[in-house]
Amino acid sequence: xxxxxxxxxxxxxxxxxxxxxxxxxxxxxxxxxxxxxxxxxxxxxxxxxxxxxxxxxxxxxxxxxxxxxxxxxxxxxxxxxxxxxxxxxxxxxxxxxxxxxxxxxxxxxxxxxxxxxxxxxxxxxxxxxxxxxxxxxxxxxxxxxxxxxxxxxxxxxxxxxxxxxxxxxxxxxxxxxxxxxxxxxx
Numbered sequence: 001x002x003x004x005x006x007x008x009x010x011x012x013x014x015x016x017x018x019x020x021x022x023x024x025x026x027x028x029x030x031x032x033x034x035x036x037x038x039x040x041x042x043x044x045x046x047x048x049x050x051x052x053x054x055x056x057x058x059x060x061x062x063x064x065x066x067x068x069x070x071x072x073x074x075x076x077x078x079x080x081x082x083x084x085x086x087x088x089x090x091x092x093x094x095x096x097x098x099x100x101x102x103x104x105x106x107x108x109x110x111x112x113x114x115x116x117x118x119x120x121x122x123x124x125x126x127x128x129x130x131x132x133x134x135x136x137x138x139x140x141x142x143x144x145x146x147x148x149x150x151x152x153x154x155x156x157x158x159x160x161x162x163x164x165x166x167x168x169x170x171x172x173x174x175x176x177x178x179x180x181x182x183x184x185x186x
Contacts (some may be wrong), residue, residue: 013156039084042067056116061112062087062123064115072108077101109169115162122159131182
């Protein structure tokens with residue numbers, strides 16, 4: 001089973017044929033390839049919908065993209081999703097985000113978020129932690145469309161900027177506080 005993908009890639013390269021979506025990079029799992037495709041599409045959509053984010057993209061040392069997170073709960077809630085870390089336009093790793101909450105809540109929703117790491121120190125913290133709990137460690141600012149228009153990388157001094165997007169569903173209250181981000185190997 002392990003040799004089918006490399007053999008197919010070799011055959012396709014010899015014949016000059018490509019099979020869109022079915023061939024992945026050598027050593028890359030289909031799940032990792034899907035995370036990358038979804039992350040690239042999510043970043044593109046954010047930049048189209050929120051042009052102010054382009055300034056952060058240009059200056060960021062790394063961009064962690066969680067394209068789709070599902071959150072649900074009734075009194076006790078949780079969210080989960082997978083994403084990719086981009087450095088210099090290439091994928092540098094894969095991560096999961098998970099959080100639990102309790103209180104007055106009911107419903108299900110999906111959303112995505114992108115974290116722009118503005119300095120090496122914040123990226124080192126992500127790399128060296130056994131799981132980064134958002135709200136502990138590097139300072140993070142959650143951006144909304146109004147704040148994004150007036151804030152630039154010169155006026156902003158935080159380590160990480162977060163943009164939440166594509167919110168769908170019925171559930172009140174959305175935040176990143178308490179989310180734990182952990183490196184994974186899909």
